[in-house]
Amino acid sequence: xxxxxxxxxxxxxxxxxxxxxxxxxxxxxxxxxxxxxxxxxxxxxxxxxxxxxxxxxxxxxxxxxxxxxxxxxxxxxxxxxxxxxxxxxxxxxxxxxxxxxxxxxxxxxxxxxxxxxxxxxxxxxxxxxxxxxxxxxxxxxxxxxxxxxxxxxxxxxxxxxxxxxxxxxxxxxxxxxxxxxxxxxxxxxxxxxxxxxxxxxxxxxxxxxxxxxxxxxxxxxxxxxxxxxxxxxxxxxxxxxxxxxxxxxxxxxxxxxxxxxxxxxxxxxxxxxxxxxxxxxxxxxxxxxxxxxxxxxxxxxxxxxxxxxxxxxxxxxxxxxxxxxxxxxxxxxxxxxxxxxxxxxxxxxxxxxx
Ligand code: ADP
Ligand code: MG
Numbered sequence: 001x002x003x004x005x006x007x008x009x010x011x012x013x014x015x016x017x018x019x020x021x022x023x024x025x026x027x028x029x030x031x032x033x034x035x036x037x038x039x040x041x042x043x044x045x046x047x048x049x050x051x052x053x054x055x056x057x058x059x060x061x062x063x064x065x066x067x068x069x070x071x072x073x074x075x076x077x078x079x080x081x082x083x084x085x086x087x088x089x090x091x092x093x094x095x096x097x098x099x100x101x102x103x104x105x106x107x108x109x110x111x112x113x114x115x116x117x118x119x120x121x122x123x124x125x126x127x128x129x130x131x132x133x134x135x136x137x138x139x140x141x142x143x144x145x146x147x148x149x150x151x152x153x154x155x156x157x158x159x160x161x162x163x164x165x166x167x168x169x170x171x172x173x174x175x176x177x178x179x180x181x182x183x184x185x186x187x188x189x190x191x192x193x194x195x196x197x198x199x200x201x202x203x204x205x206x207x208x209x210x211x212x213x214x215x216x217x218x219x220x221x222x223x224x225x226x227x228x229x230x231x232x233x234x235x236x237x238x239x240x241x242x243x244x245x246x247x248x249x250x251x252x253x254x255x256x257x258x259x260x261x262x263x264x265x266x267x268x269x270x271x272x273x274x275x276x277x278x279x280x281x282x283x284x285x286x287x288x289x290x291x292x293x294x295x296x297x298x299x300x301x302x303x304x305x306x307x308x309x310x311x312x313x314x315x316x317x318x319x320x321x322x323x324x325x326x327x328x329x330x331x332x333x334x335x336x337x338x339x340x341x342x343x344x345x346x347x348x349x350x351x352x353x354x
Contacts, residue, residue: 089168092173096153105156187209
């Protein structure tokens, strides 16, 4: 449906703001370079204040970068005002016109462009079909549910056929169940429309569920960009590992090729990269990648054992280190109780070393 799928490049982008409290300048976004492929769904993910909205607003043209250049479809766009950029934005607040009906809300951008009436009707009808609001043209937007309003906002952005669609936490005002439904809808619509999408959220499960690639931001810089699997299984640092999913961090020291000592116990591992004997390292062990067993790599004492239905939730101590373990489908397994001595058992391939 889009005229042309466009890629986005940020080339050493920075944005400096003044802290209102101290009056000092700081980087809200610092020296960020990244490439977003045409037609892909990319999510900016990170904690509140890390610079997601600022990055998105610079792409949309509501803010200008203090350093660097932004390219859209290969063209530098820093000098262009928002309406001259081939982007459209969907906001958390929907930003609908309250005294207009659905049709007029969606048609608004096309009327501004002085498009022919018949063509406007055709385009609006098609888009409303795509977002599931067919036949609701005459409804006033202030009579709609949150989910319906969000669909109107999405239709309004899509109808102008932008090269890139931008979303800033578009589902934050919806209840949990609707949020899950709408994110699937947004992904379907993006794929059907064949449009490039850049999506901001602080919700890691939302990011995992809808993205081709996730960009994790930390204090104004990109901590990591990759597919959900790359980010989950190969986080570059503890911040990323902790932000996406749950993680145990085991501090160790390399004692031989493919061998690390943790809390006084030697553990064989896979490839340790460039690490040499005596180097410090941290093992990232996901709770679902380990089980509690009678034999295993690390002796432990159980400090919490809790039946959760689909899994047994354990906390165990390996020396001074707390390890959280989710042992799935415990129905026919031995269950360990608090105080039991056991072992943490895992597949060496499931451990990521940072
Ligand atoms: P996020 O969307 O990731 O929560 P933002 O991009 O909105 O973060 O903000 C990044 C940082 O920049 C925050 O510290 C925020 O307080 C600050 N900030 C955002 N906009 C302005 C502004 N107009 N003036 C000063 N500081 C700002
Ligand atoms: Mg924000």
